[in-house]
Amino acid sequence: MTKYTEYEFRTQPWFDESWFAPDSTSRFSQFIPMKTIVIHCFDPRASEIPQAVADYLGDEVYPGENILDEAGNRVGNTRTLFAVSNAGGRAVGALQSVATMDYLFRVQNVVVVHHSFCGATAFTPDTLIGEFHDHHHAEIGEIFDHDSLAIGHFEDSIRHDVKLLRESNAVPKNVKLYGFFYEINSGKLTEVVRDVPASGASQ
Numbered sequence: 250m251t252k253y254t255e256y257e258f259r260t261q262p263w264f265d266e267s268w269f270a271p272d273s274t275s276r277f278s279q280f281i282p283m284k285t286i287v288i289h290c291f292d293p294r295a296s297e298i299p300q301a302v303a304d305y306l307g308d309e310v311y312p313g314e315n316i317l318d319e320a321g322n323r324v325g326n327t328r329t330l331f332a333v334s335n336a337g338g339r340a341v342g343a344l345q346s347v348a349t350m351d352y353l354f355r356v357q358n359v360v361v362v363h364h365s366f367c368g369a370t371a372f373t374p375d376t377l378i379g380e381f382h383d384h385h386h387a388e389i390g391e392i393f394d395h396d397s398l399a400i401g402h403f404e405d406s407i408r409h410d411v412k413l414l415r416e417s418n419a420v421p422k423n424v425k426l427y428g429f430f431y432e433i434n435s436g437k438l439t440e441v442v443r444d445v446p447a448s449g450a451s452q
């Protein structure tokens with residue numbers, strides 16, 4: 250029950266919850282300067298997407314390196330761009346990560362990337378739901394956002410995901426959103442949609 254508690258921040262003698270809180274100078278975030286989340290497909294042929302996005306945006310550090318203290322403990326990392334991968338690189342599968350990372354770091358940018366010859370372009374949402382039902386006798390149609398289950402048309406899927414992020418309570422309203430198409434053979438990244446809120450008090 251308590252086997253691994255010594256590895257938790259909350260059990261450290263010096264622990265102070267405010268040290269991790271996003272505001273009040275947010276000291277934890279000084280050791281990991283995360284600002285951008287990239288959502289992409291876990292297809293291994295698309296594994297260069299985070300680097301391609303970092304190069305495109307500029308002013309990002311990826312992959313970065315660990316920062317060690319005198320004892321060799323990993324107390325930080327220089328990376329600014331974090332990747333979330335899932336089937337198809339869909340926004341719906343990354344909402345928990347966006348909300349969680351905003352607590353620790355204050356997320357500034359969220360980028361969705363869909364890629365050429367993605368497996369998610371090989372079926373429709375209803376094909377997936379129907380086959381799953383026939384094969385496993387289980388209903389998944391009501392668990393997920395229907396249009397997030399497959400990619401029928403790239404521009405539509407990228408715009409759908411940026412819209413889903415913009416309308417989600419899990420994504421702070423000041424966050425800048427980008428949608429890209431990535432061609433896996435050439436490595437070319439093309440910006441399809443950009444949704445940058447007018448800069449307000451929270452910027």
Ligand SMILES: [Zn+2]
Binds near residue numbers: 290368
């Ligand atoms: Zn894919």
